[in-house]
Amino acid sequence: MDIPIIRDVLEESNARAEENRAFFDRNNVFVINLMGSPGSGKTTILEHTIPILRSRSLASAVIEGDITTTLDSDRLSALDIPIVQANTEPFGGDCHVGSHLVQAALSHLNLKNIDILFIENIGNLVCPAEFYLGEDRKVVVLSLPEGEDKPLKYPLMFRECQLCLLSKADIERHLDLDREKLLFNLGQINGALDILTISAKTGAGLTDWVEWIITQRQTQR
Amino acid sequence: MHELFIAESVVGSAKKSLPPGVEPESVIEIHVQVGQLDAVVPESLQFMFDAVKASHGMPVAELKIETMAVRCRCPGCDLEFGLDLPVFVCPECGDRHVELLRGRGIFLNGIRIDDGKSMEERESTPL
Numbered sequence: 001m002d003i004p005i006i007r008d009v010l011e012e013s014n015a016r017a018e019e020n021r022a023f024f025d026r027n028n029v030f031v032i033n034l035m036g037s038p039g040s041g042k043t044t045i046l047e048h049t050i051p052i053l054r055s056r057s058l059a060s061a062v063i064e065g066d067i068t069t070t071l072d073s074d075r076l077s078a079l080d081i082p083i084v085q086a087n088t089e090p091f092g093g094d095c096h097v098g099s100h101l102v103q104a105a106l107s108h109l110n111l112k113n114i115d116i117l118f119i120e121n122i123g124n125l126v127c128p129a130e131f132y133l134g135e136d137r138k139v140v141v142l143s144l145p146e147g148e149d150k151p152l153k154y155p156l157m158f159r160e161c162q163l164c165l166l167s168k169a170d171i172e173r174h175l176d177l178d179r180e181k182l183l184f185n186l187g188q189i190n191g192a193l194d195i196l197t198i199s200a201k202t203g204a205g206l207t208d209w210v211e212w213i214i215t216q217r218q219t220q221r
Numbered sequence: 222m223h224e225l226f227i228a229e230s231v232v233g234s235a236k237k238s239l240p241p242g243v244e245p246e247s248v249i250e251i252h253v254q255v256g257q258l259d260a261v262v263p264e265s266l267q268f269m270f271d272a273v274k275a276s277h278g279m280p281v282a283e284l285k286i287e288t289m290a291v292r293c294r295c296p297g298c299d300l301e302f303g304l305d306l307p308v309f310v311c312p313e314c315g316d317r318h319v320e321l322l323r324g325r326g327i328f329l330n331g332i333r334i335d336d337g338k339s340m341e342e343r344e345s346t347p348l
Contacts, residue, residue, distance in 0.1 A: 001334040005238050009230045009253065009327040094226055126260050127223035155307035156258050159321075188308045191317025 013131060016099035020106065020134030027111040029061075030217040031119065033097075033133055035157065036141030037150075038123030041167040043072045044200040045141060045209075046118055050079050052210045058115040063105045065097035065122045072120065084108045088122065096127035099134060116213065125150065129157040136220050143168040144175055148182035151189045158189040163196065163212060170199040224261060227327060228269035231284065232277040234329045243334055245278035250333035252285045256325040258307070263288070281335075291324030 008014065024031050036042050050060045061082040064073040073085040084105040088094040094101075097119060111117065119135060121128040129138075138161040142150055145168060151158040158164065164186060172179075186193055196212060198205030235251045251270075255261045263286045270284040291304045295311035301322065302312055309319050 001243075001336045003238060003240065003332040003334065005329055005331060007234050007238055007329040009227065009234050009329055012233065013226075013230065094223070096223055096226075098226065130223055130259060152307060154260070156260055156325075159258065159307075159309070187317055188310055190309065191319075 010131070013099050016103050017132045017134040020099055020102050022134075023106060024111075024117070024134060024136070027114070029111050029114055029117050030213075030220055031117045031133075031135040031137075032213065033119045033121060033128075033135040033138045034141065035121040035125075035128045035138065035161070036123065036165075036167075037125050037143070037146060040123070040141040040143040040146065041200055042120050042123070042141050043075055045165065045167060045198070046076060046120060047079065048200045048203065048206055049210060049213075050076075050081060050118075052206060053116060053213070056210065056214065058214070059113055060116045060118060061109060061111065061114045063097070063102060063109070063117065063119045065101070065120055067095070067122060082109055082111075082114065094127070095122055095124050096131055097121050097133065098131055102133045116217065125154040125157050129154070129160045137162050137216055139163045139165060141165045141167050144172050144177055144182075148178050148185055151182075151185040155189050158186060158193065161190070161193065162216070163194040165209060166195065166197040168199060168201075169197045169204055170202045224265040224269045225273075227261060228266055228273050228284075229277075231266075231270060231327075231329065232273060232279060232282075235279070235282075235332055236277065238329065238332060239334075246280065247335045248279045248282045248332055249335045250283050250285055250331075251279075251329065252287065252331040252333075254287050254289045254328045254330050256289045256323070256327065257291045258321070258325045259327060261327065287330075289324055289326075289328075292322045293319040294322050295319050 034042050053060050063084050063086050065086050068089045070085050073083045076083050086101045086105045140157055140161040196208050198209055236245055274282050294301050295316050297316035298314040300313045310317050
């Protein structure tokens, strides 16, 4: 006997994401799913972004995704903001933060008086791009040392995101990077992608990034 | 390695799709379509499916994977086209804001239940 059917295999994952979405809406929280390779600078960017947002009277919280350690959330704890560590090891060591993991994290997070929630995904340019978590925007951090070919190698990631942060701009002069080619490749994958160049170390571009967040949040509301 | 999560989701979706009275043990084939853009490695998905199927009560089920090619539409000139490479640019007018029609997502598209037919009979009637 054959049972013909068309069913989204990720329907359960997406249903949980929609529950997250409704929760975020009820709490009036703007949510950014921050993705990128290990070492691209996601945590450092948050360390430098959140104080600027605070200076603009916007309170942040973070769900810190990792496979096993609490190293990143330990770093961010100096910011004195609500942080929940979401390790995937008890969920099978997944290489991405799933909507079920976000849901579990939300039960430990008081979003009252929080304006912006960052979900720092696990360092990976493949798997996190696949899954909707209920976020408002997806942002990929691509550090310049990673090279101009990455958009072509990981098209889904750059196709899914609304913004690409080109990080570590302070060391660009030391790299054999073809910037024109990098921008061309990004455009080949996603013509609607916003692109900002930043350096968390020097602070270059961070104001533009914060303005982008504020503008997108206002658009969403 | 998101294939483990996807394999678990495939088995879960298949179980939910069984008609009343049909036991998971009787599932012999599960057919899925995987979008070309989804960066799923078929061999890895197959491996993970084989690793988890018994624990979900489908010990003899086989996974049949079909890749769903990317297909786009240009909003500028209305051309529909496929992609050999991940270059989302209209080959006709060069518009870079092309719309993705298919090639993204993972879909269950059929389940075969053991009904006593021989392998030859089954193979002559593709799902």
